[in-house]
Amino acid sequence: MIGEPKRYVLFDVDGTLIDAVDNQRRVWHTWAERHALDPDEVHRVALRTRPVETFAQVAPDRDPRECLAALHELEDEDVRSGVYGAFDGASDLLAALRPGGWALVTSNYEHRVRGRFARTGLPVPEVLVDAAAVEEGKPSPAPYLRAAARLGADPQDCLVIEDAPSGVQAGLRAGMTVWGVNAPVAVDGVHRHFATLREAVGDILAFTSR
16 A cells, blocks of 8 residues: 555563563572572573573583473463563554564563463464574574565564564664663663653654654
8 A cells, every 4th residue: 555654663571571580580490499409600601691501601511401391381371371561561562563564573582472462362463483483592683684575564664663682783783773671771782772561652653653
């Protein structure tokens, strides 16, 4: 349709749309306790590294495949039984975006994202790029570039909404506009910073209608 907006929004999930901080802490603490490790130290490392890198630091003598399998089992159970909440503004924002105009880009796996969205009542878009969809995860630009390609969007027409440094770097390396949310201070490199997702809702919608 002539005149239809051609700007797109690409959302990170955990920490951006879904508040999973307590869930992630519980999962890592349980994993650490089962491996006779210090739960607080393991969680501290896990916050800044990918799981395989975490295992290499906190349990270098253990099979990383077994460690990952145990972690995935705990994460799947948490999706089934844990309590999740969407950040304020998420439901209104996603409902207001045009179909085909937004995507999810996550370092998690699709079945967990769908489970969490079902628990919180958030809609799932047509395009969802998860950890299995790309060979390199964030901070590589690959996940965001894959989402843009699936949407039929040019990177310069995409707005990335992120909360974490690795995701911000991924969006910047993809040549996209990047806004940070749900953090007390701006992540290095973001083009705009909002303390909460709710504060960003109006501006995100305005971006898509330019």
